[in-house]
Amino acid sequence: MNKKDLLIRFLLGGAAVSLSYLITIISPWKILAGIFAAFPAVMLTAVIMVGIASGTKKATNIARGSVYGMIGGIICVITVLVTLETSENWIFSIILGLLFWLGSSLTISTIRERAARKVMSHV
Template identity: 55%
Template structure:
């Protein structure tokens, strides 16, 4: 990957994260702010950069793969919410949420891969 591509990814991804944070901090409706806080900045930048550098087919593969991460993200949010309510410890809740995000995203990927293999036999 070229240094210019890395710099552009860093800038666009960071800009999306900052704008999402600003929206979530400034909007008076906290539920709507939470929606912006979950903005898929990394996915958008990954698809954009892959499309620019390697074409639509590779970008589509990244977008398909992001389904697992986004689904895991939903599981992460629910985990963090309930962990915060149970423990009141934000750091523990975030660590638990991140672990559950990764495990659930990988589990969904493996289940789909296994199902897809059986269907194509």
């Protein structure tokens, strides 16, 4: 990764975080801040940068893989919410949520790959 790519990722990601923070401050609907906090800026930036550097096929692979991470994100949010409500320990809740995010993302990806191989072996 060159410095220009890194700078673009930094600017796009930082803009998304800043926008989320501003919405948190100015919005009368606090749920809107949570929705913007989940803005997929990292995924979009990765697809753009890989598409520019390596073409559509590799960008497609990044977008496809991001589906697993986003599904894992749902698992993470549910885990953090339930753990916060039961334990009231935000550090533990975040750590557990991140572990569940990674585990569920990898599990879903593995299941999908095995299913695809199984379908291909029957063709």
